[in-house]
Amino acid sequence: MALKCQFHTYALGLALGAAVGLIAAAPVAQAQDKPVTLRLGHWLPPSHPLHPAFGEWGASLEKATNGTVKTQIFPSQQLGAAKDHYDMARDGIADITYVNPGYTPGRFPVIAGSEIPFLFSNGKSGSAAIDAWYRKYAEKEMADVKVCITFVHDPGTFHSKAKIAKPDDLKGLKIRPGNASVARLVTLAGGTNVQVTAPEARDALERGLADAISFPWGSVFIFGFEKAVKYHMDAPLYISNFVLAVNKGTYGKLSANQKKAFDAHCTPEWSEKVNTGWAEAESSGKAKMLALPGHEGVKPSDSDIAAWRKLSDEMTKAWYDDVKKVGVNGEQALNELKAELKKRNAAF
Numbered sequence: 250m251a252l253k254c255q256f257h258t259y260a261l262g263l264a265l266g267a268a269v270g271l272i273a274a275a276p277v278a279q280a281q282d283k284p285v286t287l288r289l290g291h292w293l294p295p296s297h298p299l300h301p302a303f304g305e306w307g308a309s310l311e312k313a314t315n316g317t318v319k320t321q322i323f324p325s326q327q328l329g330a331a332k333d334h335y336d337m338a339r340d341g342i343a344d345i346t347y348v349n350p351g352y353t354p355g356r357f358p359v360i361a362g363s364e365i366p367f368l369f370s371n372g373k374s375g376s377a378a379i380d381a382w383y384r385k386y387a388e389k390e391m392a393d394v395k396v397c398i399t400f401v402h403d404p405g406t407f408h409s410k411a412k413i414a415k416p417d418d419l420k421g422l423k424i425r426p427g428n429a430s431v432a433r434l435v436t437l438a439g440g441t442n443v444q445v446t447a448p449e450a451r452d453a454l455e456r457g458l459a460d461a462i463s464f465p466w467g468s469v470f471i472f473g474f475e476k477a478v479k480y481h482m483d484a485p486l487y488i489s490n491f492v493l494a495v496n497k498g499t500y501g502k503l504s505a506n507q508k509k510a511f512d513a514h515c516t517p518e519w520s521e522k523v524n525t526g527w528a529e530a531e532s533s534g535k536a537k538m539l540a541l542p543g544h545e546g547v548k549p550s551d552s553d554i555a556a557w558r559k560l561s562d563e564m565t566k567a568w569y570d571d572v573k574k575v576g577v578n579g580e581q582a583l584n585e586l587k588a589e590l591k592k593r594n595a596a597f
Contacts, residue, residue: 282317282504290323291347292331297471298527299347300324306514306523313510318503320345338494339393345499348492351428358571359386360490362583363401364430365568366561367554367597368590369488372403372465372528373521375595379490380520382589386577387492394494397515400524402465403531404485404597408478409461410454412545415553416560425450427463428489430564437560451477463487467534481538483546484554485597493523 289307293299300322307320329337332353334346350357351364360383369375380399387396405427407413413422419440426432432442443459447468453459454477462474463486469475493515503511539546549557569579590596 282314282506284317284319285499285503285507286319286321287344287499288323288328289320289345289347290328290334290337290343292326292334293324293347294471295324297324298530299523302523302526303347306519310510310514313513314507318507318511335391335394335492335494338496341496341498344496345397346494348494349489350492351430351489354429355571357390358568358575359383359390359577359582360399360492361430362568362572362579363490363586364428364487365565365583366430366434366487367485367558368586369401369404369595370485370590370597371595372401372488372531373525373595374593375403375488375590376400376524376528377517377521378589378593378595379586380517382586385585386582390575391492391494393497395497395500397493397495397511398517398520398523399490399492400520401488401490402524403467403528404488405463405465405468405531406484406486407461407463407482408469408474409480409482410478411460412480412547413461413482414547414549416556422460423458425453425459425462427487431463431487433564433567434487434560437563447472450474454478465531465534466538467531469538470534475538475541475544479544481535481544481546483535483548484557486557 287307289303291299291303303320303322307322311319323343328343331349334343335348335350335353337343338346338348350360363379363383376399379401383396383399387399407424409422411418411422413419416438419435419438422440423443424431424435424440425443425445426435435442443453445453445459447464450459450462451473454462454474461478464474466481500508500511538544565583568583572579572582587596
């Protein structure tokens, strides 16, 4: 009986010792996850739908890391000019930045392929598609940073003073293009490009320096362009692509647990989630715009779309040559993108 009691006492002691050991080990594991605050810089105004979306992304990351990884958001170019945001992430001026690769034409030729006209039907599932597609190429093309997510705005179109339905309608017009791909399309159609920033574009329209702009529907209201144009081509002409870029040194200093949580926030699903509010705001802008007195949607005919696609094919061939120089098979890459778009119901 005494021996049995001694055994129970010994076993109880082992169990208590193990429990104490686990409790003691817990703070050690927590201590490895050092608190960090990541500076997320972007160039949009706080009123833009992406601003709160970045906040929601950061809040989810904070929760997933038990509060050890926080984000502090700096909007409106507070940390640097819009065109410098890739280099800001590379150089550690910010830990995470919102990059428009189109602001530095020619620097990132592979991702530029997504801007070939008439590929995307929407920016919501289209964002998940481009994110899934670009991961294969991002590590090489944007090797200076860690690419977290890639996304696109809802398709934009021409907003103009005169009707635009087919390429011939651009002849002799001065267009403020949304990106380099639209600029190339304008040139092929016989138009002239006017290179001004989005905030400067309304003044250019009102002063007659530009006859039209290419822009997503909802954002036209942000910059007040609806006061300077009245015709709107009713077709998903183009998208621009964007990246959340992360400083490699910052990412490297995270613990294994923090990296795991961070990576779980860098997925096609998060690309779509971050962009949903913006995509819906842009899409809803179409009905709002066409309901304004004096404004008119211009629907291209099937033959008009065929004419646009013919010009687009010329751009595609030029893009094949561009990416061949960096060792990428353009035809294969474009087919991969089209497959992702079709898979996610985002192809035009």
